[in-house]
Amino acid sequence: MAMALQLEAEKCTGCLQCEMACSYENEGVFNPAKSRIKVFTFHEEGKFAPYTCTQCEEAWCMHACPVEAIVVDMATGAKNVLEDVCVGCKVCTIACPFGTVNYEPDSGKVIKCDLCGGDPWCAKACPTGAITYVDDSDTTYERMRAWAQQAPSAPARFNPPQPKSVQIFDRES
Amino acid sequence: MAWTGNVLRVNLTAGTVASEPLNKQWARDYLGQRGLATKYLAEEVDPTVDALGPDNKLIMVTGPLTGTMASTGGRYSVVTKSPLTGAVACSNSGGFIGAELKMAGWDMIIFEGKSPQPVYLSIQNEKAELLPADQIWGRSIWEADGILHKLHQDPDIRICCVGRAAEAGNLYAAIVNDLHRAAGRSGVGTVMASKHLKAVVVRGTRGVGNIKDPLRFMQATEAGKKVLSDNAVTGGGLPQYGTQVLMNVINEMAAMPTRNMREVQFEGAHRISGEAMHEPRQSDGKPNLTTNAACFACTIACGRIATIDKGHYTVQNKPEYWQASGGLEYEAAWALGSDTGVDDINALTYANFLCNEDGMDPISFGATVAAAMELYEMGALTKEETGGIELKFGSAEALTQCAELTAHGEGFGKELGLGSKRLCEKYGHPDLSMTVKGQEFPAYDPRGIQGMGLAYATSNRGACHLRGYTVSSEVLGIPEKTDPLATEGKPELVKAFQDATAVVDSSGLCVFTTFAWTLDDIAPQIDAACDGEWTTEYLLEVGERIWNLERDFNLRAGLTGKDDTLPKRLRKDAANVGPAKGMVNDVHAMMPKYYAIRGWTPEGELTEQTRQRLGL
Ligand code: SF4
Ligand code: SF4
Ligand code: SF4
Numbered sequence: 001m002a003m004a005l006q007l008e009a010e011k012c013t014g015c016l017q018c019e020m021a022c023s024y025e026n027e028g029v030f031n032p033a034k035s036r037i038k039v040f041t042f043h044e045e046g047k048f049a050p051y052t053c054t055q056c057e058e059a060w061c062m063h064a065c066p067v068e069a070i071v072v073d074m075a076t077g078a079k080n081v082l083e084d085v086c087v088g089c090k091v092c093t094i095a096c097p098f099g100t101v102n103y104e105p106d107s108g109k110v111i112k113c114d115l116c117g118g119d120p121w122c123a124k125a126c127p128t129g130a131i132t133y134v135d136d137s138d139t140t141y142e143r144m145r146a147w148a149q150q151a152p153s154a155p156a157r158f159n160p161p162q163p164k165s166v167q168i169f170d171r172e173s
Numbered sequence: 174m175a176w177t178g179n180v181l182r183v184n185l186t187a188g189t190v191a192s193e194p195l196n197k198q199w200a201r202d203y204l205g206q207r208g209l210a211t212k213y214l215a216e217e218v219d220p221t222v223d224a225l226g227p228d229n230k231l232i233m234v235t236g237p238l239t240g241t242m243a244s245t246g247g248r249y250s251v252v253t254k255s256p257l258t259g260a261v262a263c264s265n266s267g268g269f270i271g272a273e274l275k276m277a278g279w280d281m282i283i284f285e286g287k288s289p290q291p292v293y294l295s296i297q298n299e300k301a302e303l304l305p306a307d308q309i310w311g312r313s314i315w316e317a318d319g320i321l322h323k324l325h326q327d328p329d330i331r332i333c334c335v336g337r338a339a340e341a342g343n344l345y346a347a348i349v350n351d352l353h354r355a356a357g358r359s360g361v362g363t364v365m366a367s368k369h370l371k372a373v374v375v376r377g378t379r380g381v382g383n384i385k386d387p388l389r390f391m392q393a394t395e396a397g398k399k400v401l402s403d404n405a406v407t408g409g410g411l412p413q414y415g416t417q418v419l420m421n422v423i424n425e426m427a428a429m430p431t432r433n434m435r436e437v438q439f440e441g442a443h444r445i446s447g448e449a450m451h452e453p454r455q456s457d458g459k460p461n462l463t464t465n466a467a468c469f470a471c472t473i474a475c476g477r478i479a480t481i482d483k484g485h486y487t488v489q490n491k492p493e494y495w496q497a498s499g500g501l502e503y504e505a506a507w508a509l510g511s512d513t514g515v516d517d518i519n520a521l522t523y524a525n526f527l528c529n530e531d532g533m534d535p536i537s538f539g540a541t542v543a544a545a546m547e548l549y550e551m552g553a554l555t556k557e558e559t560g561g562i563e564l565k566f567g568s569a570e571a572l573t574q575c576a577e578l579t580a581h582g583e584g585f586g587k588e589l590g591l592g593s594k595r596l597c598e599k600y601g602h603p604d605l606s607m608t609v610k611g612q613e614f615p616a617y618d619p620r621g622i623q624g625m626g627l628a629y630a631t632s633n634r635g636a637c638h639l640r641g642y643t644v645s646s647e648v649l650g651i652p653e654k655t656d657p658l659a660t661e662g663k664p665e666l667v668k669a670f671q672d673a674t675a676v677v678d679s680s681g682l683c684v685f686t687t688f689a690w691t692l693d694d695i696a697p698q699i700d701a702a703c704d705g706e707w708t709t710e711y712l713l714e715v716g717e718r719i720w721n722l723e724r725d726f727n728l729r730a731g732l733t734g735k736d737d738t739l740p741k742r743l744r745k746d747a748a749n750v751g752p753a754k755g756m757v758n759d760v761h762a763m764m765p766k767y768y769a770i771r772g773w774t775p776e777g778e779l780t781e782q783t784r785q786r787l788g789l
Contacts (some may be wrong), residue, residue, distance in 0.1 A: 013412075013474035016269075020242045023380065026385075030241050032381025033329075043352060046463035046478035046497035058209035122249060125242070127402060127472035 002077050004136035005051050005113075005120060008143065011130035012046035014041050021125035024054030025116055034104065036113040037122050037131075050130055052122075053100040053113040055079055061112070070112075077136075078115040086110055175237035175384060175702040176200055181279050181301055183294060185368050186286030190294075190301045195280050198312060201705055204712075206236035207263050208679035208719035209599060210252035210281060210742050215722055217283075220730035224256035224360075225342075225367040226629065227287035233333075233373065234282075236681025237703050239379040240275030240469075243394045244401055245683035247272040247469025256367075257344045257537070257592055258611045258635040260727045262697055263353055264347070264361045265639070265678055266333075267468030267476075268354030270375055273331040275379025295325070296375045306371040313337060313580075314349045321374055325352070330376045336531030341582020343395040343590035345537035347612075353529040354468065354476075359612060359634050362532045366741050373672025387492060390701035397686075398472050404689035405772040406649070411475040411685060412465050414447030416503035419616075426648065427751020428621035428657070429507070430614065430622035432514050432566050433543040434740075437618045437748045441516025445506050450477065456484045459517055463497040468683070487523040487573050499529050504638075507616035508539025510692065513546060513572050520569035523577040531580035537592055540613035542575050544593040544605055553600045560585040602739050610635035610732065614685065619739065619758040620748040622647050624655070624663040626758035627767060630737045633723035634684045639684060641670035652691055658752060660759050664767035672716035679719060718787045721771075725779055725789060734777025737764065759781045 021036035027034045037052035059079045062070040069085035070092060072078075081101075086109040092101050093110060101112040115133075116122075123131045134141075174374065178195045196213075203209045210232040222228040231253045234482040238246040249271025255262035268686045272570045274282070275395060277298050284294075291310035292303045299373025308324070309317035314336040321332055331351060338345030339362040346362030347355040356362075402408040410418040423429050424442035431439040443449060448464040459480065481488050501509075501521055505528070509521045528535040542564075548554035549564035560578075564571050578586025588596060593613055597606035607614050612635025619626030626641035632640040643666050647657035655666060672693055677684050680699060700707040738744075743758045768775060772783035779789070786789035 013465060013467035013471075013476075015471050015474060016469055017242060017244075017472065024242065024391075027380070029380035029382035031378065031382070032379065033276070033378035042494035043498070044478075048464075048466070105419070113646065127244075127398065128474075 003118070003133055004055065004139050005052065005115070005123065006134045006139040006142070007052070008130050008132075009047065009049035010126045012039065012048040012050055013128055014039055015127065017125040017127060018050055018122035018131055021121040025121040026111070034111070036111055051100070053079070054098065055115065058090070060095040060097060061092035062099045064091045066091060071118070073114065076115045076118045078113070080114045081110055081112055083107070083109050099125045145173045175241070175381075176205065177275065177278050177336045177381075178519050179279050181282045183248045183282060183283060183284050183301070183303065184286050185288040185292070185303070185370060188288065188292075188303055190303065192299070200237075202715070202769075203719060203722075204237065204676065204679040204699075204715050205280070206234050206239070206248065206250045206679045206681060207252065207265070208675060208715065208722070210250060211261060211722055211726065213281075213283065214252055214254070217728050218254060219764055220254065220494065220726050222254065224259065224364060225252045227368070229254050229364060230548060231284040231361070231364050231368060231370075232281055232410045233465060235271050235275045235280055235514045236679055238698060239681030240272040241384070241394070241681070241702065242391070242470060243698050243702075244398045244472040244680060245468065245470060245679050245686050247471065248276065248681050248683055250343050250678065251348055251356040251361040253361055254730070255361070255634065256363050257360040260421065260610055260636055260732055261723050261732055262359035262361050262364075263678070263723075264356035264358045265684075266348070266350055266354050267471065268331075268351035270331040270333050270350040270373075270470040270471045270629070271681070273375045273377045274596065275377065275381055276379055277375055277381045279515040282373070283748055284365075284368060284370060284667070286491075287367065291369045291371050293321070293370065293372040293374060294516040296373070296377070296572065298377060298656050309334075309371050311337065311340065313530045314532055315352060317372055318352060321372060325374060327336040327376060330374050332372055334372035334532070335362040335366045336533075337581050338531045338533045338590060339363050340620050341587065341590065343533060343579065343582060344592050344595070345534040345590075347528075347532045347534050349529055349532045355529065355532070355534075357534045358536070358637065373751075384702050385704055386701045387526060390698065393701045395698040397690065397698055400694055401472055401528060401686060406651075406688040407473045407686065408689075411688070414450070415465065415475045415477045416502060417447030417450060417477070417506055419503045420506060421448065422648070423617060426621060426657070427647075427748065427753060428618040429511055430607070430616065430618045431511050433547045434614065434742055435457050435547070435746075436617065437621060437753065438750055439511035439516075441514070442511060444516040445501070445510040445518050445521055447503075449572050450500065454482055456482050460498060461522060471683065473683070481522050481526070482519045485519040485523070486570075487520060494523065494526060498526055501525050504615050505535035505539070505729060508543075508613075509572065510539075511616070512539050512543040514566035515569050515572050520573050523573055527580040533580060536615055537613040538576070538589070540607055541589050541593040542572060543598060544607065545575075545589060545599055547601060547605050548572070548597065550582050553602055558585070561612060564738060607740055607742065608636055609739060610736050617644055619743055619750070620756050621751060621753035623660050623758060623763075624657070626739055626743065626760040627663055627763045628670070630739050630760045630764070631671075631767060633720070633727060639672060639674065641667050642684070643667055643670050645670070645688065649688070651688060651692070660763050662743055662762050667767065668770055671720055672713055675716040675719040676712045679715070680733045714787070718789065721783065721789055723788050728778060734768070737777060
């Protein structure tokens with residue numbers, strides 16, 4: 001069974017624990033600037049959204065790389081950068097439609113999510129469950145379920161005030 | 174390690190910046206943040222200086238755990254001499270700028286002198302420069318933030334800034350970072366503006382890496398996070414209701430100061446409470462609260478992000494206030510609401526937005542308006558003097574008009590900007606000022622919570638709940654329950670809270686963790702990160718040293734034991750309802766014991782023995 005990161009923006013509080021876990025696992029420092037996952041804040045709407053590589057099946061970055069520095073990790077399905085092969089040409093950063101492979105000026109190479117070899121630190125560090133590591137065919141299951149629960153059949157008056165479920169509705173409406 | 178070892182010294186008079194090594198011995202003696210910066214201040218500044226003159230210094234400082242994965246490890250403090258109290262000022266803020274400063278490689282910035290022209294400081298890792306602030310001087314913090322983001326073309330910069338209130342000399346002006354987090358109390362923003370320093374812009378990409386024992390640090394912080402998430406307050410009440418979780422609790426026990434502390438219970442509390450912020454409103458079906466939000470590294474996430482009803486009179490024609498921004502915390506809801514008798518949650522949210530937009534401490538502002546309302550109702554302040562404002566308790570319009578004028582430093586707002594002590598003196602009723610050492614009270618009536626009376630009276634920065642929050646014990650039973658109406662045992666309790674809090678404030682962590690954590694949870698995190706050995710016992714010694722150093726600064730500044738008191742109202746006028754009905758605060762019954770266990774003379778001076786014991 002292949003696993004994937006499931007990101008649920010509606011649960012995120014913007015604490016950046018994931019960015020620190022990621023940079024610490026990969027670089028040995030607490031440094032959001034070197035994180036493979038990035039949390040965006042939309043001040044005016046009061047929204048936070050974590051974002052990282054989706055590990056596309058036909059990975060654009062991998063196909064674009066002229067020196068074959070990006071390879072598939074057979075165990076996890078992650079597309080990994082081989083640091084000693086990468087020449088820092090940045091073609092992959094242009095090819096990726098989502099912007100989730102990035103040039104890192106200190107090393108002169110690119111960095112991207114490698115699923116931490118199957119044990120994602122960001123998911124372990126996230127205090128709100130906004131990042132989970134799940135069966136990749138299930139990544140939207142919880143979201144569907146949340147929407148289904150909003151269906152009018154549930155009598156609202158029996159629900160005590162629950163900020164989280166209200167947010168889900170607000171943020172996506 | 175965990176400290177970066179670098180101090181940035183900025184001489185505003187000469188327009189120069191320089192790097193110097195951190196004094197490691199002082200870091201060992203005072204840990205970081207509040208303690209460490211107070212040491213620098215006490216060594217470098219004559220406590221008798223004019224707080225708003227060039228000889229005062231302003232220090233922005235991080236703690237050793239700032240910028241790490243320790244939960245809430247993102248705090249920074251601003252330390253200076255306060256223009257409001259004449260005592261040491263130390264205001265603490267979350268958000269993201271503290272961690273960013275650390276990521277840029279700095280433990281602290283010391284600002285000295287006064288710039289001839291308005292400037293701002295820009296920091297990009299090791300590069301720091303002073304730049305002209307012509308484009309942002311005279312603007313609100315929110316405007317300046319937008320302009321600076323455009324100028325720097327980097328979405329990841331973090332900014333702290335002062336607003337028009339500070340520029341106009343408001344004595345309780347705040348330094349606001351990340352749009353709505355603030356180093357709020359004691360006028361630290363006023364000092365910043367007096368130096369012609371408008372903002373600090375920081376981008377740090379170096380990271381924090383020099384942890385003493387990384388594996389143990391990860392385990393210790395992990396264990397700490399589990400304690401926070403398992404706790405009913407930090408894992409439930411705070412994320413759901415924010416600090417506003419307290420509004421109904423405190424009101425029910427009749428310890429909610431109301432209408433300039435004349436009363437102890439507010440009939441409108443349920444309309445401005447944390448619960449009320451969740452209720453969908455009539456107009457658009459949305460609640461006041463949009464979401465909760467975390468500061469850097471925080472796994473509690475108590476922050477409130479809120480909106481004002483677009484149809485409300487305050488913002489009807491002002492779409493710039495329709496967006497979500499920092500919402501009501503308990504202290505703001507109390508000061509702007511209960512203390513002024515206003516129960517209109519939209520008006521309070523608007524006034525709170527203005528406090529953030531132009532940098533004012535909402536506690537001091539709200540409490541000053543409350544004092545002005547009492548003066549007005551008794552005829553000591555006339556409609557002519559208020560510039561036509563009908564300054565009556567309960568009037569939302571009066572509150573929001575005052576907020577606009579004070580935020581912008583205009584008209585009657587200039588007088589409100591002096592704070593309640595100076596205002597009440599000016600209009601002939603000094604007893605109506607609800608302050609200690611010139612700083613306004615926070616939201617716990619000490620008639621119903623006796624220990625808080627002693628904590629307020631002896632707080633080193635004037636009336637403040639965050640110097641020794643015995644509410645934890647007296648109301649919530651954390652770490653153990655004590656009787657809020659009793660005075661026995663309170664001197665010991667106050668001292669224990671004061672010393673422990675000084676440690677938390679010096680570590681880089683948030684004091685709200687202490688709803689769940691004791692120093693036994695914090696010590697392992699500090700010990701794994703920092704050079705040397707850091708036990709709970711040693712940290713308590715550090716806390717006590719910090720407390721005494723602050724006290725010493727204040728005594729040298731000219732304050733005396735006589736200033737350790739409460740306004741007459743709280744000592745003479747009994748509570749009118751609730752469990753404390755008929756009671757006043759018995760602060761002077763607690764004081765001799767408190768001085769004695771502090772190792773001070775009966776006059777409240779440090780003894781030579783105490784100095785030696787603590788190495789002062
Ligand atoms: S899975 Fe690992 S590499 Fe990928 S974003 Fe999470 S922490 Fe970073
Ligand atoms: S750790 Fe979780 S809650 Fe915190 S910023 Fe990352 S995704 Fe959001
Ligand atoms: S508890 Fe609240 S104030 Fe403290 S760090 Fe967390 S979000 Fe910020």
